[in-house]
Amino acid sequence: xASSTGLSLKFSPLSTSFKQNKVRGICNVNSVSLPxxxxxxxxxxxxxxxxxxxxxxxxxxxxxxxxxALPKDSPVTGxxxxxxxxxxxxDTVEIVMGLEEEFGIxxxxxxxxxxxxxxxxxxxxxxxxxxKSA
Amino acid sequence: MAAAPTRIDVLQLxxxxxxxxxxxxxxxxxxxxxxxxIDAFRDNKILTNCSQLSAAxxxxxxxxxxxxxxxxxxxxxAPKVKSIMDIKPS
Numbered sequence: 636x637a638s639s640t641g642l643s644l645k646f647s648p649l650s651t652s653f654k655q656n657k658v659r660g661i662c663n664v665n666s667v668s669l670p671x672x673x674x675x676x677x678x679x680x681x682x683x684x685x686x687x688x689x690x691x692x693x694x695x696x697x698x699x700x701x702x703x704a705l706p707k708d709s710p711v712t713g714x715x716x717x718x719x720x721x722x723x724x725x726d727t728v729e730i731v732m733g734l735e736e737e738f739g740i741x742x743x744x745x746x747x748x749x750x751x752x753x754x755x756x757x758x759x760x761x762x763x764x765x766x767k768s769a
Numbered sequence: 770m771a772a773a774p775t776r777i778d779v780l781q782l783x784x785x786x787x788x789x790x791x792x793x794x795x796x797x798x799x800x801x802x803x804x805x806x807i808d809a810f811r812d813n814k815i816l817t818n819c820s821q822l823s824a825a826x827x828x829x830x831x832x833x834x835x836x837x838x839x840x841x842x843x844x845x846x847a848p849k850v851k852s853i854m855d856i857k858p859s
Contacts, residue, residue, distance in 0.1 A: 724776070
């Protein structure tokens with residue numbers, strides 16, 4: 636399937652860069668762990684999941700906006716946390732319910748408790764939709 | 770006396786009630802169940818008294834059992850004609 640090959644292509648450059656960092660030795664690890672937050676390589680290595688499609692993120696954003704009654708021009712991006720947008724845990728459960736209905740998926744209890752940002756929700760949705768269609 | 774319900778228990782009860790609400794065939798009952806659980810959980814959000822918390826939690830669990838039974842029975846006698854609110858505008 637085209638989507639799965641796309642996934643594997645995305646993972647391989649990350650793993651090769653990781654191995655190269657290990658081989659180069661301790662001095663390289665020290666330079667990465669310095670608090671230079673502008674280093675994208677350090678933040679990329681911590682991400683396990685690949686990015687979700689932008690349409691999915693947009694749909695999630697619109698559902699979040701509708702649930703929390705946010706105005707249309709308020710900033711809701713992939714990185715916004717639900718708690719930062721003013722949602723408590725009950726709102727988060729309702730948002731996950733709305734996403735289940737919208738995408739026709741079923742989210743597990745444990746996975747639902749780990750959803751903290753819009754990007755987490757979009758990634759989980761993508762994974763479940765793929766599992767369902769596979 | 771039962772121990773106070775944890776945050777996770779409360780959220781799981783909330784999620785189960787919302788899931789049961791989805792199973793109803795009748796639009797009115799479905800919307801009522803969703804509305805009632807949202808209102809009840811938000812009203813009880815500010816409770817801190819241990820006995821009140823466990824009372825509200827066991828009440829919620831009893832309602833969940835009732836709702837499950839009702840959803841099953843209603844699905845056996847589902848009306849053929851769907852409510853107008855369920856028909857999406859084409």
